[in-house]
Amino acid sequence: MKVRLICMDLDGTLFSHHSEVPEINIQALKECERRGIKLALVSGRGCPFIRRIALKIGVDCAIVSANGARIEAGVDGPTVFEGTFTxxxxxxxxxxxxxxxxxxxxxxxxxxxxxxxxxxxxxxxxxxxxxxxxxxxxxxxxxxxxxxxxxxxxxxxxxxxxxxxxxxxxxxxxxxxxxxxxxxxxxxxxxMPKGVDKGSAVRRLCEYFGIDENETMAFGDYTNDLDMLKAVRYPVAMENAVDEVKAIAKYIAPLNTEGGVGRFIMENVLKESIWQSD
The missing domain is CATH 3.30.1240.10 (Hypothetical Protein, Haloacid Dehalogenase-like Hydrolase; Chain: A; domain 2)
Incomplete structure (x- = not known):
């Protein structure tokens, strides 16, 4: 897999329980950043919360909040897009x-x-x-x-x-x-406002960073992730995802509680053995 942008939902996907990020997810994301792979945390939550998670993980990633209504290119900006209702x-x-x-x-x-x-x-x-x-x-x-x-x-x-x-x-x-x-x-x-969803956020990030949409991957678990998964070349559903999400995914990652995002990235994108079993 040639991947230059990885987008991931938070709750039920990157998080295990109570907004906690498994260690293997942290290690995988840091290795992606080291290799020049762009990362995006994509959530319905607000920007300050997502930014705090990015800082806690220790990566400078794009922050997509409110399901794509606000897009920051990094933890300190700049703002790429804001979409509001008339x-x-x-x-x-x-x-x-x-x-x-x-x-x-x-x-x-x-x-x-x-x-x-x-x-x-x-x-x-x-x-x-x-x-x-x-x-x-x-x-x-x-x-x-x-x-x-x-x-x-x-x-x-x-x-x-x-x-x-x-x-x-x-x-x-x-x-x-x-x-x-x-x-x-x-x-x-x-x-959401018209034209705003997680899928449109993926396309806006690709345009901003100059990344071909065929070099994109996304992880999700619930129905508000459907547009994002449809927008990427490599859509990955979590094992704990709802059936509607699994139905459109090309790949299934392990459970979110088992560090499924990190495990899948390590084995399929970074092509490395899993560093930590727990």
Whole structure:
């Protein structure tokens, strides 16, 4: 395999549990960087969180946040791309979510606006509090500010709910109005601006770095990774991936909890034996 760019999802892919990166993944990514292979961390999460992970790993990689709505060429930039909703589009999505009576967030460059937090699952509430404490997110709960500022500045909208019926109402409201959405877990809906997804991020990185799309690889596990996997020459699904992802992948990597990303890269890209068994 001739690979010059490797893109990888985080949760369920590069991470094992609780945002931890297995040692073999770290070693493989550092060796890729040493050999001149470009790396990209691609996630629905915000840029500050992903940047912190890159620094923790110790690689200067591209950072693709909000499912491709913001692209940084490295941990210190520059910004390659930013895609936001138009004011009319953003307001339309927000009105649909208000009508569905669900908790949702609007991701912008500097702040996450949170609507109806009392309707959010407890697990998500705790996660958001943790990210705020770590400095990864600045949360704004003032609904008037959200209505005024979020529509034209949002990278994406995310629905979180503990109510299955409300979740279905939100999904149906989006579908009936032709609004494209995806999911990074069974409990959320993610709405992106037109032309923005993880696949478009791969193409933008290829153009920026001057890399042929036939020299690209990506790892993923869930449905919001589908566009990214379809955009590369070597799509790799994790063993723990959902069936829909496995169906389009050309290769299957070991479980994320077993350092599947690092193991696959070592054996198939770097052509080296696995350095560490655990």
């Amino acid at each position: 004011e009319d589009e953003g307001r339309f999505v927000m009105n649909a979510m208000f009508s569905a009576n669900v908790n949702f967030e609007a991701y912008t460059r500097d702040v996450n606006y949170v609507a109806r937090p009392e309707l959010a699952p407890e697990k998500h509430v705790k996660s958001l509090e943790m990210y705020v404490k770590a400095g990864d997110v600045r949360a704004e709960y003032d609904l008037d500010k959200m209505i005024l500022e979020a529509p034209a500045n949002s990278y994406k909208f995310v629905v979180f709910t503990k109510d299955d019926q409300a979740f279905e109402r939100a999904r149906r409201a989006l579908d009936e109005n032709g609004i494209r959405h995806c999911s990074s877990a069974g409990i959320n809906l993610e709405v």
